[in-house]
Amino acid sequence: KQEVTQIPAALSVPEGENLVLNCSFTDSAIYNLQWFRQDPGKGLTSLLLIQSSQREQTSGRLNASLDKSSGRSTLYIAASQPGDSATYLCAVRGSGGSNYKLTFGKGTLLTVNP
Amino acid sequence: DVKVTQSSRYLVKRTGEKVFLECVQDMDHENMFWYRQDPGLGLRLIYFSYDVKMKEKGDIPEGYSVSREKKERFSLILESASTNQTSMYLCASTPGPGGYTFGSGTRLTVV
Numbered sequence: 001k002q003e004v005t006q007i008p009a010a011l012s013v014p015e016g017e018n019l020v021l022n023c024s025f026t027d028s029a030i031y032n033l034q035w036f037r038q039d040p041g042k043g044l045t046s047l048l049l050i051q052s053s054q055r056e057q058t059s060g061r062l063n064a065s066l067d068k069s070s071g072r073s074t075l076y077i078a079a080s081q082p083g084d085s086a087t088y089l090c091a092v093r094g095s096g097g098s099n100y101k102l103t104f105g106k107g108t109l110l111t112v113n114p
Numbered sequence: 115d116v117k118v119t120q121s122s123r124y125l126v127k128r129t130g131e132k133v134f135l136e137c138v139q140d141m142d143h144e145n146m147f148w149y150r151q152d153p154g155l156g157l158r159l160i161y162f163s164y165d166v167k168m169k170e171k172g173d174i175p176e177g178y179s180v181s182r183e184k185k186e187r188f189s190l191i192l193e194s195a196s197t198n199q200t201s202m203y204l205c206a207s208t209p210g211p212g213g214y215t216f217g218s219g220t221r222l223t224v225v
Contacts, residue, residue, distance in 0.1 A: 031211075032213070034213050034214060036216070041202075041219075041221065042218060042219060043120075043204055043216045043217050043218040043219040044204065044206075044216040045216075046213055046214065046215065046216075049212070049213035089157075091157075091214070100145060100147075100162060100164065101159060101162075101172075102147075102157075102159075102206075102214060104156050104157040105156070106154075106156045107156070
């Protein structure tokens with residue numbers, strides 16, 4: 001059974017700092033990996049999608065990497081801003097018969113202080 | 115952009131009521147999902163559907179049913195609401211090989 005772990009559970013940084021959020025998964029047979037952002041009381045907003053054949057994806061100040069063999073992904077946020085404060089969720093989509101299903105980590109709560 | 119619309123942001127229902135949560139997507143996606151999200155437990159899959167009138171149980175289907183009569187609409191039904199079904203409910207869709215798009219969520223409180 002796939003398990004997804006996100007470390008740290010919470011992170012507080014001053015504005016302008018570069019930071020890395022970590023995601024690890026136990027089964028490397030994945031179809032893709034997706035990073036989401038969730039603001040309090042709201043739904044999930046997709047940030048980046050990395051297919052299993054890709055190594056990284058970039059969008060603006062965000063860069064996500066994927067090392068499938070070691071079961072790891074990182075989300076790099078450059079020059080953090082207070083508006084980046086949110087919970088960041090990593091989700092892995094399985095390959096094979098269960099490729100419909102996303103398995104989520106518990107998230108990293110990020111606070112960027114002005 | 116794909117839009118997934120959940121009809122209610124907040125709902126308050128009484129124990130024993132039958133509750134309908136509606137979800138509509140506008141991009142002809144085959145696959146639709148219902149998750150619930152609870153503090154400390156994360157997101158858990160309740161049901162999903164890969165085609166009209168097709169459905170499969172997720173990890174926590176007990177106490178729930180679903181309906182998909184049209185491709186764009188996926189309904190979650192709480193047959194007899196209970197207080198332990200108080201939660202944030204999130205609907206999502208995906209075309210298949212691509213990523214998931216989520217709705218804005220429905221916060222359901224059962225009193």
